[in-house]
Amino acid sequence: MLGYDDVPALLRRLTGDEKHDRSSLSTLDVLWVLHDRVLGPDDRFFLSKGHGPAAFYAVLAAKGLIPLDALDGFGSFSSMLGYHPDRVLVPAAGIGSGSLGHGLPIAVGAALTGRRVYCLVGDAELDEGSNWEAVQYAGRIALGTLIVAVIDNRSSTYLWPGGVDARFTLEGWSAEICDGRDHDDIERAFTAASCARPHVVVARIEDER
Amino acid sequence: MSMRSRFYALAAHALEDDRRVALVTAEIGVGELPAHPRHFNVGIREQLMIGVAAGLALEGMRPIAHSYTPFLVERPYEQVKLDLGHQDVGAILVSTGASYDAARSGRTHQAPEDVAILATLPGWTIRVPGHPDELERLFRRALPGDGRVYIRMSEEQNAAVVDGDGLVVLRVGSPLVVAVGPTLSEVLAATSDLEVGVAYTATPRPFPRESLRAAAGGDVVLVEPYLAGTSAADVAAALIDRPHRLLSIGVPLGEFRHYGTPAEHRAAHGLDARGIRSALEAFLRPLPARG
Numbered sequence: 001m002l003g004y005d006d007v008p009a010l011l012r013r014l015t016g017d018e019k020h021d022r023s024s025l026s027t028l029d030v031l032w033v034l035h036d037r038v039l040g041p042d043d044r045f046f047l048s049k050g051h052g053p054a055a056f057y058a059v060l061a062a063k064g065l066i067p068l069d070a071l072d073g074f075g076s077f078s079s080m081l082g083y084h085p086d087r088v089l090v091p092a093a094g095i096g097s098g099s100l101g102h103g104l105p106i107a108v109g110a111a112l113t114g115r116r117v118y119c120l121v122g123d124a125e126l127d128e129g130s131n132w133e134a135v136q137y138a139g140r141i142a143l144g145t146l147i148v149a150v151i152d153n154r155s156s157t158y159l160w161p162g163g164v165d166a167r168f169t170l171e172g173w174s175a176e177i178c179d180g181r182d183h184d185d186i187e188r189a190f191t192a193a194s195c196a197r198p199h200v201v202v203a204r205i206e207d208e209r
Numbered sequence: 210m211s212m213r214s215r216f217y218a219l220a221a222h223a224l225e226d227d228r229r230v231a232l233v234t235a236e237i238g239v240g241e242l243p244a245h246p247r248h249f250n251v252g253i254r255e256q257l258m259i260g261v262a263a264g265l266a267l268e269g270m271r272p273i274a275h276s277y278t279p280f281l282v283e284r285p286y287e288q289v290k291l292d293l294g295h296q297d298v299g300a301i302l303v304s305t306g307a308s309y310d311a312a313r314s315g316r317t318h319q320a321p322e323d324v325a326i327l328a329t330l331p332g333w334t335i336r337v338p339g340h341p342d343e344l345e346r347l348f349r350r351a352l353p354g355d356g357r358v359y360i361r362m363s364e365e366q367n368a369a370v371v372d373g374d375g376l377v378v379l380r381v382g383s384p385l386v387v388a389v390g391p392t393l394s395e396v397l398a399a400t401s402d403l404e405v406g407v408a409y410t411a412t413p414r415p416f417p418r419e420s421l422r423a424a425a426g427g428d429v430v431l432v433e434p435y436l437a438g439t440s441a442a443d444v445a446a447a448l449i450d451r452p453h454r455l456l457s458i459g460v461p462l463g464e465f466r467h468y469g470t471p472a473e474h475r476a477a478h479g480l481d482a483r484g485i486r487s488a489l490e491a492f493l494r495p496l497p498a499r500g
Binding site for chain 2 (some may be wrong): 044049086087088095096099101102104105106107108109110111113114117129130133134136149
């Protein structure tokens with residue numbers, strides 16, 4: 001198994017872009033910490049924000065969940081790796097995603113079975129109203145098996161005045177804000193989850209744009 | 210007993226009998242269905258209803274989602290397409306409020322397009338029972354599997370249940386009048402003294418093409434309780450090597466803007482015995498000579 005320091009090489013193998021460094025990938029560090037420190041063998045991870053999955057594929061490859069060879073054909077006709085993941089082609093992906101606002105409602109359904117489910121969304125993805133159906137319901141039934149990561153790189157056009165986390169806590173979620181580049185801080189934010197209610201980690205990405 | 214009350218009794222038993230079964234609702238039917246640890250009423254949130262069904266299915270459950278037709282298959286159509294179809298998981302969707310059942314409620318509560326739009330998605334089995342006993346048989350058959358099954362319940366029902374699957378030939382003749390689901394009683398009344406064949410199906414998808422080929426000499430009259438011509442492409446494909454004419458009788462495409470009763474809507478759409486008879490007579494009339 002490869003380590004975090006191997007990820008840039010995997011990313012270059014995916015995209016062929018020499019300039020692609022870690023800072024251009026808002027999801028990378030949260031994905032890494034989840035797969036390296038947080039997810040247990042029986043847990044599920046759903047990448048709802050399926051756009052820009054290079055970081056996701058690189059982490060899966062580093063963790064031996066997809067073959068390294070698969071990285072070379074990224075987006076080509078017979079590749080298992082497309083610009084949006086397909087769970088039928090990549091079982092490790094948990095769900096297929098790309099159309100925004102689908103992963104979180106699916107995660108609610110899976111979490112209702114007692115399974116611990118982690119779901120990653122983007123702050124702009126939360127523009128989609130379907131997410132709020134899920135946030136409201138999960139909060140009000142105290143669905144403690146659900147943990148959501150919001151990658152907050154302030155990419156939503158109209159932003160979230162008062163903070164993304166406030167929308168979740170109003171609905172009964174616990175929330176932790178962390179530095180989306182600081183691995184220890186990310187881990188701390190996830191391990192603050194209790195089983196009593198759903199938990200959101202808002203991972204702030206400050207070094208973009 | 211209506212199909213709807215039969216379904217509620219069946220769903221309650223399924224929750225008790227089968228630990229795989231989970232029920233997902235969005236307020237509709239909640240008063241009639243039992244509270245149960247695996248009955249999840251998500252409130253008036255239909256996108257979530259389908260997403261939750263998909264998540265349950267990903268964990269090995271057999272979800273049943275139920276609501277009023279437009280809110281089950283139209284409002285969350287992308288969830289039906291992606292959360293179920295694209296994720297490659299199954300569910301049983303059971304709708305109530307067929308075509309013009311909610312005549313008084315107007316367009317917002319009518320979805321005669323339901324079967325047509327679901328038929329654009331791969332992998333669905335679509336059942337249109339014409340009788341509560343048939344609903345029970347088709348529901349029980351859907352339970353053990355993992356497939357994607359849509360069951361369209363209606364307030365309209367046939368006087369008697371038809372036994373058999375696929376296409377059931379009730380009377381041999383040509384043209385072959387194919388009655389779908391609850392249109393059968395009206396079709397039988399319209400054709401009792403005519404030298405035409407009559408067949409019945411409650412399964413427009415996958416359409417029983419081979420049985421249709423075997424039963425139809427040439428011309429076909431399709432009588433559908435929803436959007437006219439929904440299965441016309443299936444009939445054309447079944448008879449591709451055979452010159453034939455096809456008459457499609459069903460709910461016409463359009464904004465109807467009338468309230469009233471289902472019987473009034475049925476008559477206005479030409480789906481009562483009189484309307485079917487009249488369309489059939491025009492279809493049977495010899496074509497005018499050329500020139």
